[in-house]
Amino acid sequence: MEIHYKIIGVLLMLLALIHIIFPKYFHWKDELKSLSLINREMMTIHTLFIAVVVFLMGLLCLTSATALIETDLGKRISLGLGIFWGLRLITQFFGYSSALWKGKSFETTVHILFSLFWSYLTFVFMYIATC
Numbered sequence: 001m002e003i004h005y006k007i008i009g010v011l012l013m014l015l016a017l018i019h020i021i022f023p024k025y026f027h028w029k030d031e032l033k034s035l036s037l038i039n040r041e042m043m044t045i046h047t048l049f050i051a052v053v054v055f056l057m058g059l060l061c062l063t064s065a066t067a068l069i070e071t072d073l074g075k076r077i078s079l080g081l082g083i084f085w086g087l088r089l090i091t092q093f094f095g096y097s098s099a100l101w102k103g104k105s106f107e108t109t110v111h112i113l114f115s116l117f118w119s120y121l122t123f124v125f126m127y128i129a130t131c
Contacts, residue, residue, distance in 0.1 A: 002065045004124045009062025011117070016055035019047055057081065068128065075129050082125030089118035 023029070023044065032040045060077075061068065068074035092115050101107035 001069055001124070001128060005061045005065035005068060008121060008124060009058045009060070009065070012054050012058030012061065014058075016051045016058060019051035019054075022047055075131075078125045079129035082122055082129050085118055085121035085125060089115065089122055092118055 028044070032043060035043070064074070068078050092111070101111040
């Protein structure tokens with residue numbers, strides 16, 4: 001299972017780095033103009049902090065896999081991570097409208113890939129937490 005934590009660590013760190021392109025890719029300069037200053041800044045600042053937390057989760061998995069798997073505290077942290085990513089998986093289906101991806105090949109592919117990724121994260125963390 002240690003290899004899965006290391007894989008997850010690398011993938012989460014990459015996911016965090018992908019957040020760098022969000023403002024340009026999603027055209028936030030134009031899209032967020034209609035928002036108040038506080039809402040516009042909350043959008044960008046919260047995205048930054050989500051990226052930092054995801055990066056740190058990845059770093060933790062990459063550098064502390066053994067401790068996360070073998071210690072009581074590590075299992076509790078794994079449970080928390082499993083719950084977090086399980087909620088993210090549920091949000092993938094019930095938080096976002098299917099109109100965002102249905103009938104669009106790229107968006108459907110991304111939706112499926114991330115659904116599989118969230119499932120993988122949830123399974124690995126919950127499996128370790130319950131062993």
